[in-house]
Amino acid sequence: MLPTGRSSSVAWATKTRREIRETGTADGSVVVVPVGSIEQHGHHLPVATDTLLADAVAHHGAERAGGDVPLLVTPPVWTGFSPHHTSLGGTLTLELEDLLAILEQVADNALENDFDGVCFVNGHGGNASIIDNAVSTVGKSSPR
Structure with missing residues (x-):
């Protein structure tokens, strides 16, 4: 699930429901959501470059701040809004409204x-x- 060598100390996906709730109920808790895309990046990079980089930055930053802030990093939202790349091949894109709905949810x-x-x-x-x-x-309809 996580790339080899990556610590799971801040990874939402490796936690139990109790561990997630415990982190969430701590004062000042933050959930970090990496958001990428699947699209061409020339002939030399994988189509998931944006997703891989957002995920790596989110985890690295969270691991550095984790001692000071209760936080977890979700699995990445791996597809983004990339209709301008579809003609180049390899692109998986969402409609604008669909990506917005996913992020809000x-x-x-x-x-x-x-x-x-x-x-x-x-x-x-x-x-x-x-x-x-x-x-x-986000949170407009939530009773918080």
């Missing part, structure tokens, strides 16, 4: 697990405005 679910905040780590320029919109709407 992931964030709202994290808040339902008692986390105090959500941090999106973006690995793809085409996702920026959608993530900005999600940040504006």
Whole structure:
């Protein structure tokens, strides 16, 4: 599940439900959501480059801050908004509204697990405005 050599100390996917809830109920808890894309990156890089980089940055940063802040990193949202890359091959893209809905739902679910905040780590320029919109709407319908 995690790349070889990666610590699972902050990985949501390696935790039990009790461990997730314990982290979430701690004061100042944050869930980190890496957001990437699957698209061409020339002839020399894998199509998951944006996802791999966002995930690596999220985990590295979380592991460095983990002693000071209760946090967990979700598995990455691996597909983003990349319709401008489809003609080049290898692209898997979502519609703008679908990606926004996924980000909102992931964030709202994290808040339902008692986390105090959500941090999106973006690995793809085409996702920026959608993530900005999600940040504006997350938690609006939540009773928190």
